[in-house]
Amino acid sequence: MRLYDYPDCPFAQKVRIVLAEKELEYETVFVDLRQGEQRTAEFLKLNPYGRVPVLIDEEVVVYDSTLISEYIEDEYPHPALMPEDSAGRAQVRILEDFCDNSFLPSAGFVQAELAKPEAEQDVDRLQRYRKGLTDGLVRLEGFLTGREFLAGEFSLADIAFVPAVLNLSRLGVEVDPRLRNVAGWIGRLRQRASIQSLGF
């Protein structure tokens, strides 16, 4: 298997955690996004949207971290990272969607703002997107009531959030100590071998 990767990309990080959970061997191809390598004709043949990650498994080419994760789950089902029942699977997908389309973009905007010299940072924008993250954590607190992980057992939903939730302090976001479920969940994520092996 070959993963087209960019080390700081949270979507590529998601896929690396899935591969580590399944103990699958793969090689990585570094796509230098800063040099525009994602827009070369060769790369656009793999992903017409010009984004990492892309996974190639023999002749199968899959792009988009969520689609890749589901492909891996279908093809290499053990250990399972999706619940067996339809309701549980739908919940995992809803959480992944929330992560990919709301939580991770907020984290990305905060990160982009913090990368600027302090004098150029837009304080209102920073505050708005940090609030997006803290509101997101409140939502997760509800999902985690009476559960160790977001969908009960550890799943693709938890993996989706790892790159953002294990990076919160660097984004200047503290977990409100009243969010006990979230704090406990983050602690459990930090203990997982797959996550530790990737240096989170």
Ligand SMILES: N[C@@H](CCC(=O)N[C@@H](CS)C(=O)NCC(=O)O)C(=O)O
């Ligand atoms: N929905 C996609 C998002 C992937 C994505 O946004 N990748 C970014 C890097 S983190 C990228 O390749 N950006 C290059 C570009 O837009 O030119 C996924 O889940 O894989």
